[in-house]
Amino acid sequence: MTPVPYRSNLRMLPELGEVTSMTQNETTLESEIADRVFRRGEDSAILRMSESEIQAYKPQDDRRMVVNMGPQHPSTHGVLRLSLEMEGETVIRSKPIIGYLHTGMEKTGEQLSYLQGATNVTRMDYSSPLFSELAFSLATEKLLEIEVPERAKWIRMLMCELNRISSHLLFQATNGMDIGAVGAMIYGWREREEVLRLLEKITGLRMNHNFIRPGGVAADLPDGWRDDTLQILSNLPERLEDFDGLFTGQPIWHERLQGVGVINSEECLALGVTGPLLRSTGYAWDLRKDMPYLHYDQVDFDVLVGTYGDCFDRFAIRLNEIRESIRIVYQILEKMPSGDYRTQDKKITPPPRTRIDESMEALIHHFKIFTEGFKVPAGEVYVAVESPRGELGCYIVSDGGPKPYRMHIRGPSFTNLQVLPHMLQNALVADAVAVISTVDPIMGEVDR
Amino acid sequence: MTEIDPQEDNNAETETNSAIPSDQTMYEVPISNSRGQTILHPDRDQYLDTIKKLSEDGFKVCIDVTAVDYLENPERDLPNSISPERFEVVINLLSHQKKERLRLRIQVPESDPVISSIFDFYPGSEALEREVYDLFGIEFEGHPDPTRILMPENWNGHPLRKDYDAGAIPVQFKNAPGAG
Numbered sequence: 001m002t003p004v005p006y007r008s009n010l011r012m013l014p015e016l017g018e019v020t021s022m023t024q025n026e027t028t029l030e031s032e033i034a035d036r037v038f039r040r041g042e043d044s045a046i047l048r049m050s051e052s053e054i055q056a057y058k059p060q061d062d063r064r065m066v067v068n069m070g071p072q073h074p075s076t077h078g079v080l081r082l083s084l085e086m087e088g089e090t091v092i093r094s095k096p097i098i099g100y101l102h103t104g105m106e107k108t109g110e111q112l113s114y115l116q117g118a119t120n121v122t123r124m125d126y127s128s129p130l131f132s133e134l135a136f137s138l139a140t141e142k143l144l145e146i147e148v149p150e151r152a153k154w155i156r157m158l159m160c161e162l163n164r165i166s167s168h169l170l171f172q173a174t175n176g177m178d179i180g181a182v183g184a185m186i187y188g189w190r191e192r193e194e195v196l197r198l199l200e201k202i203t204g205l206r207m208n209h210n211f212i213r214p215g216g217v218a219a220d221l222p223d224g225w226r227d228d229t230l231q232i233l234s235n236l237p238e239r240l241e242d243f244d245g246l247f248t249g250q251p252i253w254h255e256r257l258q259g260v261g262v263i264n265s266e267e268c269l270a271l272g273v274t275g276p277l278l279r280s281t282g283y284a285w286d287l288r289k290d291m292p293y294l295h296y297d298q299v300d301f302d303v304l305v306g307t308y309g310d311c312f313d314r315f316a317i318r319l320n321e322i323r324e325s326i327r328i329v330y331q332i333l334e335k336m337p338s339g340d341y342r343t344q345d346k347k348i349t350p351p352p353r354t355r356i357d358e359s360m361e362a363l364i365h366h367f368k369i370f371t372e373g374f375k376v377p378a379g380e381v382y383v384a385v386e387s388p389r390g391e392l393g394c395y396i397v398s399d400g401g402p403k404p405y406r407m408h409i410r411g412p413s414f415t416n417l418q419v420l421p422h423m424l425q426n427a428l429v430a431d432a433v434a435v436i437s438t439v440d441p442i443m444g445e446v447d448r
Numbered sequence: 449m450t451e452i453d454p455q456e457d458n459n460a461e462t463e464t465n466s467a468i469p470s471d472q473t474m475y476e477v478p479i480s481n482s483r484g485q486t487i488l489h490p491d492r493d494q495y496l497d498t499i500k501k502l503s504e505d506g507f508k509v510c511i512d513v514t515a516v517d518y519l520e521n522p523e524r525d526l527p528n529s530i531s532p533e534r535f536e537v538v539i540n541l542l543s544h545q546k547k548e549r550l551r552l553r554i555q556v557p558e559s560d561p562v563i564s565s566i567f568d569f570y571p572g573s574e575a576l577e578r579e580v581y582d583l584f585g586i587e588f589e590g591h592p593d594p595t596r597i598l599m600p601e602n603w604n605g606h607p608l609r610k611d612y613d614a615g616a617i618p619v620q621f622k623n624a625p626g627a628g
Contacts, residue, residue, distance in 0.1 A: 037571045040592045046574075048593035051601050099598040106583075107607055107614055142483050269508045269544075272572030290547055378524070379482045382512070382540055382551060393512060395538065399521040410512040410540070418575050447598060 037267045037422060045425035047085050047095040054083045054095070063087050069432070071100050077174065077436065078443035082420070089428050094421045101447035109407035113373025114140050117404065119210045121394070124409055125445040126207055128167040130159050131387035132409060132445075133212040135394035138293065139383040140214035143376045143398050144348065149340040152216035153294045158332045159202070159211060160385075161325045162229075165236070166195040167388040168318045168325075171440050172243060175315060178437035179256050184246065191239050198228050215349050216342025226333060233326055243319055257312035261423035261435035264309055271422075272415045275390025276321070277439065280306035280313035287386035299331045314438040321388075348374050373402030382410075389413050389440060411445035475501050478527035487551045489530045495554050496564050502541055503569045507550060510570035512540035513577055515556075515584045519610040534558035535586055539566070539573075556586055565591040583608035 036045060047066075049057060057066055070081035079100035085093040109120050121136045122129040134156055141148060169192040176184020196206045201222060203209035211218045247253045263273075265281040278285055286303040288296040301324045306313025342349050350369050351362035368374075378400040384393035390412030397406040416439055423435045472479050477490045477498050490498040516536045518524065526532055533555040541550045556563055565588035566573050577588045578597040585606035588594065596603065605612050 038568065040567075044592075046593070050595040099596075099600070102598040104607055104614075111614055145483065270571050272510050272570065272576075274509075274511075285544055290544070380516075381483050381485060382549065384511070384549075391511060393540070395512065395514060395540070397516050405521055406516045408512075408514045410514075414575065414579075415572060418572060 036425075037270050045093055045421040047083055047093040047421070049095070051097060059085060061087070064092065067429075069429075071097075077441055080417075080436065080441060080443055080446070082424075082432070082436075084424070084429065084432070086429065089430075091424045091427055091429060091432060094424045094432075096417050096420050098417070098443070098446050101443050103448075105448045106406075106408055109404060111403065113402045114214050114376055114404065115369065115373055117407065118213050119208075121407075121409060122208045122210050123444065124411060124448055125387065125389070125392070125413070125442045127170050127442050128163050128388050129208050130156075130163040130212055131385055131392050132394075133210065134160060135383055135385045135387075135392050135409070136396075136407075137212050137214045138385065139381050139394040139396045140376065142381045142383055143379055143396060144214070145377075146215070146343055146345055146348065148216045148343050150337045151339040152341050152343070154332055154336050155217050155221060155341060156212055157294050157296070157299075158221075158229075158329060158336070159199070159209075159217075161328045161332065162195055162199060162232075164325045164388045165322050165329075166192045166199070168322045169195065171318050171388075175437045175440075176247065178433050179253075181247065181253070184243075187239070187242060187246070191236065194232055194235070198225075198232055201225070201228060213342075215345065216340070218342075220341045229329065229333060233329060236326055237323070240319065240322060248316065248319070254312065256431075256434055257315060257438070258310055259308070260311045260427065260431045261438065262308060262310045263419055263423055267422065268309075268419070271418050273390070273419055275386070275388070275412050275416065276314050276317045277390065277416055277419065279304060280317055281309035282307055287384060287391060291384075293383075293385055295335075298335070299328050301325075301328050311434050311438040314440075318388075318440075375400060375402050376404075384410070387412055389442065389445075390416060409445075409448060411448065413441040413443075413445045414448075417441050417446060475505075478529050480525055480527050482525065485549070485551060487553055489527050489553055489555075492554055492556060492563060495552065496566070498552065499539075499566050499569050502550065506543040506545045507541040508544060509542040510539065510566065510573050510576075511542045511549070512538070513566075513573050513580060514538050515580045515586055515608075517584060517608065517610045530555060535561055535584060537563055537580065537586060561586045562589055563587070564589050567591060582606070585609065 047054065054066060059065065064085055064087050067084045067086055068081065069084055071079040081097040081100070083095050083097060084091050105120055105124060109117055112120055118133045118136055121132040124132050169188050173185045173188025173192065176188065199209065200206045202225060203211040203218070263281060265283040268278045268281055268283065282305050284303045284305045289303050304317050304320050304324065306317055346365050351366050355362040356366055376398045378398050380397040382393055382395045384391050391410065392412055393410035395408040395410065396404050399405040420435065420439060424432050427435065474488060475498055477488045480487050480489065488498065515538060517534065518532065518536060519534055522532055524532060535556040535558065537554045537556055539552040541552070554563060563586060565577055567590065574593065575597060577591055578593065578595065580586050581588060581594060582596040582599050583606055599607065
């Protein structure tokens with residue numbers, strides 16, 4: 001195994017669209033891996049066999065063996081299973097085997113009305129549930145061709161950025177634990193719990209909020225939300241310094257992460273990889289900045305990019321994206337307008353409870369919305385948002401009825417998992433743990 | 449009670465025609481428009497050429513490959529030259545330079561659910577195509593690893609097809625054995 005050189009010299013970041021591999025000129029090894037993702041045969045990094053074929057597979061070279069990792073392996077983030085073809089401790093080919101959490105959520109989505117749909121999609125990516133709700137709601141609203149009130153948009157942004165903070169803190173916790181810094185879990189969990197407490201106060205639930213719904217959000221922000229948010233925002237930067245102290249400068253941390261699981265921009269684009277993985281290669285693509293939705297064009301923040309596309313860059317990007325999110329939340333607090341938190345279209349929004357006692361129409365609307373659901377004009381749309389893991393898209397086909405004819409969620413974790421075999425090739429099995437961890441897949445979203 | 453409000457149904461019917469099929473073309477392929485999003489409708493036989501043109505024209509990322517089974521809903525907005533089939537493979541492409549998305553909808557007949565794989569242009573479509581094969585039974589010709597991905601290997605049927613029943617297990621809430 002040839003070691004990949006790292007941290008040698010800084011280069012200029014590439015222009016958007018102009019793909020250059022950061023380490024292209026440094027070694028011949030790097031130029032070789034430019035086309036590795038297109039390989040089909042035995043030299044590919046992927047062990048392209050079905051499960052039973054892998055079980056029966058005996059490598060011809062008797063130094064090689066096939067080792068099964070997972071699905072109950074503690075570092076595989078739930079139920080990811082990897083089949084590794086190894087030579088000694090070096091991984092030659094591998095294949096992620098998924099589907100252990102498959103519960104047919106897309107099929108379920110076809111049985112639920114648009115109002116119920118958010119309850120379903122929120123269970124996909126359980127560490128950043130508000131983003132799936134947002135993608136689903138935006139897609140439904142695009143089909144309905146309605147505009148949600150300003151306050152609803154800003155509340156959605158607030159919730160999403162808080163969720164991004166909690167999701168990245170979860171990453172810090174699990175990443176540290178996977179690599180052996182068990183203390184990280186305590187710190188990461190403590191910080192995340194504070195954010196979740198605020199989310200619970202606003203939505204009523206720690207996870208699976210079902211808060212962002214077609215037409216707006218479920219409820220207005222509760223009393224004292226501003227103080228609670230400010231409290232978290234003022235505590236967090238100091239706590240993030242702790243993370244820097246614990247990890248960022250530590251030699252052991254560098255040894256474990258730097259130069260491990262290297263991938264370049266070209267490969268990321270070919271594989272459809274998005275989010276922090278793509279940005280770690282120095283490619284500044286963030287949907288919030290480049291194809292803004294909600295009011296992300298009205299807030300000021302930086303898109304963070306790495307240089308080397310290794311595990312360390314992915315760790316550092318996620319840590320610093322928390323800081324950017326804090327910046328965004330401060331601006332949201334300033335700009336939060338007053339007004340309605342959901343659209344006043346009576347056909348879509350259920351009437352307030354008190355109106356039902358007074359008005360026959362309100363009763364009828366309430367009955368219709370909750371028994372039959374509101375009808376959505378026929379058509380099909382794809383809407384994408386930037387989740388903490390990358391592009392989370394929702395594709396809905398409507399036939400004009402109250403339930404989606406087809407509801408598909410494009411989960412970033414699902415697509416991002418495809419880089420695993422390429423990152424793992426020629427790596428040590430101990431590095432596999434670090435690589436899986438920094439890809440940060442959420443299996444609920446992978447398997448749906 | 450449900451019959452009190454007839455107006456709602458009228459509204460839904462008048463709005464169904466909002467995406468009017470057009471006869472325009474783009475990359476020599478008929479296009480349509482749904483809520484402001486551009487959709488290309490290439491032929492099944494020629495679509496690899498379209499994919500090639502698009503990938504050379506800056507659409508470097510294949511964001512999503514999925515499919516729709518139009519068994520229960522054969523009527524939909526399509527350009528006049530395209531005849532509807534039971535399955536539709538939907539490919540989402542993204543151009544970072546132009547900052548725009550294009551969607552390809554390719555008709556796939558029920559009798560011959562086979563379509564060429566786009567692996568050679570977008571290797572990232574590998575898992576997505578496997579998912580479509582697994583859940584819809586549409587085969588991708590030239591795919592390097594045509595195996596199931598989400599369902600168990602020995603599973604019968606393709607769950608996201610509309611003639612595949614959703615199924616439900618009755619749940620006993622009261623007087624369940626073992627419940628205190």
